[in-house]
Amino acid sequence: xxKRVNFTGRRRLPRRCVEATxxxxxxxxxxxxxxxxDYNFPSDAEVVLxxxxxxxxxxERIPCGAAGSVKQPTNRALTEAEGExxxxxxxxxxxxxxxxxxxxxxxxxxxxxxxxxxxxxxRGILPIEPxxxxxxxxxxxxxxxxVVLKVNKDVPGLKDRARSDPLFxxxxxxxxxxxxxxxxxxxxxxxxxxxxxxxxxxxxxGRDLHPIKESPPSQADPELDQEEWIEDVVEAFCENHQFxxxxxxxxxxxxxxxx
Amino acid sequence: MIVRQFRESGIAEFRGFLxxxxxxxxxxxxxxxxxDDAHTEVLRPPMVVAPQQFPTKADAASYLAQVLAPxxxxxxALNAGLWTWLSLYxxxxxxxxxxxxxxxxxxxxxxxxPKVSYHYYRHLLFIAWRVLxxxxxxxxxxxxxxxxxxxxxxSEVLKRLYLTRIPCMFEVLDRIYWDEQRGKARAxxxxxxxxxxxxxxxxxPIRIRQLERTYDLHSxxxxxxxxxxxxxxxxxxxxxxxxxxxxxxxxxAA
Numbered sequence: 001x002x003k004r005v006n007f008t009g010r011r012r013l014p015r016r017c018v019e020a021t022x023x024x025x026x027x028x029x030x031x032x033x034x035x036x037x038d039y040n041f042p043s044d045a046e047v048v049l050x051x052x053x054x055x056x057x058x059x060e061r062i063p064c065g066a067a068g069s070v071k072q073p074t075n076r077a078l079t080e081a082e083g084e085x086x087x088x089x090x091x092x093x094x095x096x097x098x099x100x101x102x103x104x105x106x107x108x109x110x111x112x113x114x115x116x117x118x119x120x121x122x123r124g125i126l127p128i129e130p131x132x133x134x135x136x137x138x139x140x141x142x143x144x145x146x147v148v149l150k151v152n153k154d155v156p157g158l159k160d161r162a163r164s165d166p167l168f169x170x171x172x173x174x175x176x177x178x179x180x181x182x183x184x185x186x187x188x189x190x191x192x193x194x195x196x197x198x199x200x201x202x203x204x205x206g207r208d209l210h211p212i213k214e215s216p217p218s219q220a221d222p223e224l225d226q227e228e229w230i231e232d233v234v235e236a237f238c239e240n241h242q243f244x245x246x247x248x249x250x251x252x253x254x255x256x257x258x259x
Numbered sequence: 260m261i262v263r264q265f266r267e268s269g270i271a272e273f274r275g276f277l278x279x280x281x282x283x284x285x286x287x288x289x290x291x292x293x294x295d296d297a298h299t300e301v302l303r304p305p306m307v308v309a310p311q312q313f314p315t316k317a318d319a320a321s322y323l324a325q326v327l328a329p330x331x332x333x334x335x336a337l338n339a340g341l342w343t344w345l346s347l348y349x350x351x352x353x354x355x356x357x358x359x360x361x362x363x364x365x366x367x368x369x370x371x372x373p374k375v376s377y378h379y380y381r382h383l384l385f386i387a388w389r390v391l392x393x394x395x396x397x398x399x400x401x402x403x404x405x406x407x408x409x410x411x412x413x414s415e416v417l418k419r420l421y422l423t424r425i426p427c428m429f430e431v432l433d434r435i436y437w438d439e440q441r442g443k444a445r446a447x448x449x450x451x452x453x454x455x456x457x458x459x460x461x462x463x464p465i466r467i468r469q470l471e472r473t474y475d476l477h478s479x480x481x482x483x484x485x486x487x488x489x490x491x492x493x494x495x496x497x498x499x500x501x502x503x504x505x506x507x508x509x510x511x512a513a
Contacts, residue, residue, distance in 0.1 A: 010472065010473060048475070050477070052424065054376075055373075055374070055376060055379075055420070056420070057389075057393050057420060057423045057424055058333075058424075059424045059477065061477060082333040082336075083333075091475055093475045093478070098483070099474055099479065099483055099487065100474055100475035100478045100479065101473060101474055101475075102472070102473060102474060102475055105472070129374070131374045131375075132339070132372070132374065141376070143376065144421075150374075154267075
């Protein structure tokens with residue numbers, strides 16, 4: 001695991017510093033509330049939001065004034081950022097130095113309306129994207145900044161079903177949770193409170209679901225321990241959502257509809 | 260010819276041809292597909308392409324940028340049917356005929372897969388157009404080669420979005436890695452097996468990842484970023500400092 005050393009005093013800001021909402025349309029618009037009150041940044045430090053999306057080269061920079069007088073972007077058009085799943089980065093930059101040292105940084109801020117809320121999580125930690133999967137129905141794609149559930153674009157409505165259909169949920173999501181957690185443990189991230197990587201969000205999600213709120217094992221722990229923790233989480237996930245019962249009820253409902 | 264885009268069925272037909280051509284390298288490209296309404300549709304607004312020879316990727320990039328100018332870039336960048344159709348139209352350029360045979364490489368060199376993060380930047384025509392769009396200047400490292408192949412240097416940079424999102428990146432790369440004498444990238448900077456100081460594959464991405472945790476790289480000039488990168492990336496300076504090896508390979512002190 002790569003240990004990062006922070007010599008510069010840069011503060012990692014939690015994503016809750018920014019609450020952003022994206023409104024679909026032409027052009028796409030967004031509003032954001034940036035809250036830096038808890039941080040003692042110099043009042044003249046520059047505040048910038050950057051909007052981009054997975055797979056895009058384009059970064060749209062939105063100046064938001066200074067730390068002492070933040071200009072909250074309200075119903076602002078996103079004219080450059082392209083792609084479906086927009087996410088933001090918040091930078092607080094020291095402008096007293098020529099090279100623009102970062103004083104604060106919050107990354108991968110996912111706005112409301114972009115990305116699907118995963119079952120049991122308040123924040124959307126599993127974006128869903130239609131993709132060309134030939135005869136495959138779904139697939140997980142692990143990226144630097146996200147894990148994405150790809151669903152076959154040729155099946156009409158599958159993206160919506162992936163968000164709401166109890167059958168899809170019951171059949172697909174336990175395996176999704178299992179694979180994602182295994183990937184997160186394998187990536188070697190630590191479940192520290194100030195870390196905001198997607199892997200950490202998932203591990204916290206797992207810990208909160210675990211029957212005794214046990215923290216996830218580390219990459220160095222025996223594989224059996226890792227598997228046991230993951231299985232405990234998946235079992236709790238299924239239990240919380242009563243997948244079997246809902247699945248049976250759904251099937252029964254379908255049978256009755258056909259009579 | 261009016262520019263078209265393949266439907267799914269057209270892409271499948273084209274993939275079929277690629278597979279056949281691998282087995283039988285003298286198989287002629289199915290040019291009748293290009294205007295087959297069952298497998299293609301005309302793009303709106305109408306645009307026209309003509310047969311061209313592209314000595315370099317730069318030639319392909321500037322020609323295609325001109326042809327596709329009526330379409331918004333973000334639509335062009337996601338249009339699998341268009342780029343795959345263009346690959347067939349310019350098949351003699353992207354897969355040259357040598358002694359009556361073609362060496363067809365992987366499908367992704369010709370069939371554009373914009374949503375597959377490890378394939379999209381390998382499409383030969385798309386990547387030339389894309390480089391010109393994201394780097395109108397300082398792009399000779401990427402656009403100097405033949406359109407029928409993808410240089411390692413290009414794929415190593417273009418697959419890392421966090422590099423190409425930095426505005427001064429292409430100027431920085433040009434100033435660090437362009438070798439005036441060779442007329443292309445410095446030797447040994449894209450060797451996957453060996454890690455060398457200042458190389459593109461191993462050292463450069465790590466150094467950028469370190470710097471982006473400390474500085475707002477988006478607001479830096481090329482001079483500033485090169486300064487931050489450090490001595491490891493100053494090849495000329497390193498060459499001037501390094502002592503010459505004696506011809507015999509032994510210490511020649513008297």
